Amino acid sequence: MSVASTPRIRLLTSIPGPRSRELLARRESSVVAGLYKATPVAVAHASGALVTDVDGNTLIDFVGGIGALAVGHCPPQVVAAIQEQAAQLIHFSALVGTYEPYIELCERLNAAVPISGPCKTLLANSGAEGVENAVKIARAATERSAIIVFEGAYHGRTLLTLSLTSRTAFKKKFGPFVPEIYRAPFPYAYRYGFDEATCVEQCWQAFERLLVAGVDPDNVAAVVIEPVQGEGGFIPTPREFLRRLRDFCDHNGSVLIADEVQSGFGRTGTLFAIEQLGIEPDIIVSAKSLAAGMPLSATTGRAALMDTVHVGGLGGTYGGNPLACVAAIETLKLIEREHLLERACRIGARIRERIAEVPSSDKPPYLGEVRGLGAMLALELVRDRQTRAPAPEETLQILDCMLQRGVIAMRAGLYANCIRLLVPLLIRDEELEEGLDVLTRLLSL
Ligand SMILES: Cc1ncc(COP(=O)(O)O)c(C=O)c1O
Structure with a gap:
């Protein structure tokens, strides 16, 4: 450079x-x-x-709308697509009928997520809504209620997602929080002062203890984890820890939800960070950078799982607004055309290089x-x-x-x-x- x-x-x-x-x-x-x-x-x-x-x-x-602007502010292609769409249809509501940008975006996301087999997508307005939808789907699919989350996690500020969120500074006087949420330690090696392998071992022991002393595994609907903790301090989840969570979910019949609201959409050098971490989740939530700053989130997962919810159980007036959908379609094209995944790796390497020189x-x-x-x-x-x-x-x-x-x-x-x-x-x-x-x-x- x-x-x-x-x-x-x-x-x-x-x-x-x-x-x-x-x-x-x-x-x-x-x-x-x-x-x-x-x-x-x-x-x-x-x-x-x-x-x-x-x-x-x-x-x-250097903060790009808190990570919502992988393609930068107002990229001309996205602006043009929004303007063209605005002249044709600003709002209809997917609860009223069907419009192509919603369908096209879901098709693209279903093909892009690192989940094998057929997938389906639900669109909403914010990251928090995307995570709420994932939790609702996991509860409907498993007919269980408990959710396991991690220390340091951030999943949003609505009352359910704030209950999933860890940091008490965000929570203060908003309780009581949603019940049936259980928190396990996250392998934050630097802060615990251990090497990564020891940290994973200790956190895994704590996770197993939680299943004995905190929540009956038979009632665990889902484990929700950020492949790279965002608000918690940009901590990549160790591969071995994710592998054990995947194993636990497989054997226990629980849903593994990857909250990629901050780590997703090209930021880490792959479209989703979890592609670099060796396992497949059952549901991925994306939002930031999905639509170049337009309010949009996507909850994408295994089709059989996603379709367990009763008709009318999901959705909202604005979710998957046509302007946001065309912005997302253009964003996906831009990521490919401009080779932004490679660019993310080069930017990351260059920042590390410059910091190492300090x-x-x-x-x-x-x-x-x-x-x-x-x-x-x-x-x-x-x-x-x-x-x-x-x-x-x-x-x-x-x-x-x-x-x-x-x-x-x-x-x-x-x-x-x-x-x-x-x-x-x-x-x-x-x-x-x-x-x-x-x-x-x-x-x-
Ligand atoms: C990992 C993660 N999940 C969920 C959210 C909530 O997204 P939103 O602010 O769009 O509701 C955020 C926001 O920072 C996030 O980083």
């Missing part, structure tokens, strides 16, 4: 500038306080990996681990190399400094001490290098 030439970052004011501050004040008085915002950026328009705010500042986007710091925060798969990468920052004490405030400070220098990124991690990088895969080489110059300089201070 070539080194940056003409800078793309163009800063006319500090962030937020005066017009941004006005908009932020209006947000504060009109929008609920519970809606978090990671940055004070007030965006006017965006293209590719570049974002222009309402003060005319141009920034490089001289190791003699004062905190320290770079504890660089982790992830393909272009789904996080940097975990700690206050102490031995204890690995998380450094959430320092992580936030680095992100603020990045923003003041024109790069947008966001935190992740159970302890909010990871810098998450989800750069649009269509980012230009020189933009990637320029953004990495900013990040690596701050890491070496």
Whole structure:
């Protein structure tokens, strides 16, 4: 990859500038306080990996709508497809009748998921809805109620998915949560301080203990797992752990649900991360990057399983909206045409290379681990190399400094001490290098 030439970052004011501050004040008085915002950026328009705010500042986007923009902001082919579709049909509802973009997208997804045999798909509006649908289908298919999830997992903010989600900071006063959800430790080797094999062994023992002391396996409808934990800190699930879960589900008659809402759609170098992890799930949920930022999720799984639900048990007014469907069809074509899977691997390798060149710091925060798969990468920052004490405030400070220098990124991690990088895969080489110059300089201070 070539080194940056003409800078793309163009800063006319500090962030937020005066017009941004006005908009932020209006947000504060009109929008609920519970809606978090990671940055004070007030965006006017965006293209590719570049974002222009309402003060005319141009920034490089390293978080791409929280991973929803593998193909970047407003790719012309997707914009054209949405415009053309909008002139023909904006909404009909799949609960009322049938339109081709919904069918074509389901056909494409059924063929693309790494699940052998015939598959079927249900479309909805958000990742959370996609996961809820997967859980409903698993319960209907097995006629059991219990769901096993993992520490560090994030599956959404609706009340069922929030119950599946691990981090208590998201949950606070929203209980009581949905019953029959059981949580097992996730093999997060860096934090436990073990090598991966030992960590898998220990977590597996805990999983088996849960089946004796927590939930009767005869009642386990599904195990829900992120092949690469997203909010939890971009931790790829070890292959051996997934293999054991697959074995457990096979022998126990439980459904294995892969939540690929964040790890899916090309981000990791394959369309779905689980393709690199050696097993097939029964159901895959995809959402982010599926439709270039249009609200859409897909729950795709073995046809016989998916068809166990009674007629009328699934769906919603807007799920699989025609505009979102054509955006997704164009996105799939773009991923292929632009070789974005290979590009995800190259971007990931280049980021790792640049981070590896950063001289190791003699004062905190320290770079504890660089982790992830393909272009789904996080940097975990700690206050102490031995204890690995998380450094959430320092992580936030680095992100603020990045923003003041024109790069947008966001935190992740159970302890909010990871810098998450989800750069649009269509980012230009020189933009990637320029953004990495900013990040690596701050890491070496
Ligand atoms: C793994 C995973 N599952 C589910 C969700 C929920 O998706 P949404 O925010 O679209 O409801 C997310 C969102 O970040 C996610 O990362």
